[in-house]
Amino acid sequence: MKKKNYLLLTLLALFTFLLIVGCGRKKTDTDQWSRIASEKRVIVGLDDSFVPMGFQNKAGEIIGFDVDLARAVFDLYGIKVDFQPIDWSMKENELHNQTIDLIWNGYSKNAEREEKVLFSDEYMKNEQVVVSLKKNRINHFTDMKGKILGAQNGSSGYNSFEKQPKILKDFVKDKTAILYDGFNEAFMDLKSGRIDGLLIDRVYANYYLSHEATLADYSIVSGDYESEAFAVGLRKSDKKLAEKINLAFKELRKSGKLSEISKEWFGEDVTK
Known part of the structure; x- marks a missing residue:
């Protein structure tokens, strides 16, 4: 009987924990910068086979130009970046369902996508x-x-x-x-x-x-x-988060860090 009660209490505690976590990530139209700044954690969604922007190396680590750039941006705010591989065809759904906070992986800015997401400033040209x-x-x-x-x-x-x-x-x-x-x-x-x-x-x-x-x-x-340009995709409501990313881009350009990351991956500065 004690074992059954213990098991029941354990399951109840686990359910409560999952409910709390789930509620913390529920769909919302509120700007998420304050939550991200408080948790000191942001989740980036990516296609982990898109070299050289974001991909898994032979050791299973996610690396790439956008990976280094995202970390450099949020290092300025003391925020850790977690990279979440996603089905690229479902990227906007993942964003709006709060599974991820950002789409950041060679994400081209265009008119159709602007109807679905808020874009950061552009940082690289592509075709x-x-x-x-x-x-x-x-x-x-x-x-x-x-x-x-x-x-x-x-x-x-x-x-x-x-x-x-x-x-x-x-x-x-x-x-x-x-x-x-x-x-x-x-x-x-x-x-x-x-x-x-x-x-x-x-x-x-x-x-x-x-x-x-x-x-x-x-x-x-x-x-x-x-021709296209790469930018970061955000929820329409995350204007403060977009502002923080854009300010970081300016700082990284000014300091030369953006150019340094580009040269490491492309051998030249290909950023805008």
Whole structure:
């Protein structure tokens, strides 16, 4: 009987604890800066295969340009950053459901996303390109006519592909793209010939192919999509949090820390 009572009390205590924790992270329209500053903890959601912005290394550690930048920003406020891998196609849902506090992982700013989230100041330029094996002779987007294209599900590249069909979609086979959760699998399919071209962020393509020592085997082609800029995604209500991030960006530029992080990952200062 005592064992049953003890078990019941333990389960009740655990339920109470989970209820308290859950209530502390419930969906709210209140600016979350005061909570984050009080807890000294902020949760960043990311696609942990997006090199070099945020990805897992061979030891299972999450590293990358955005990882170092996020830590540098919140170090100024004495706040610890936790990085939470998420399904990138569900990133805005994760943000609004309070599973994460920020979307920060090569997150391109565009008009459609501005309807869903509040953006920080921009900090890096980017563009969408098509990567292919040189033997496929893809020198222009129009050379993808009748060929198989790959893209990442939920990416800004795929959004542009759908919204501006005359640039690329109308040329590719079946006017559709094979979708991947991450680019690693997509590159494997590109190398094996399962797809003929891959729509991808230039920063990812350059870094991945350079570090794989295979850059000379591939063509990287620009099209007519507008250039993009990376920024941090926040809930619309988190204006104070956005202000703090923007102030930190200015401080990191002034101190040279932003340039230092960029040179470490890209060999040059590619920040805005």
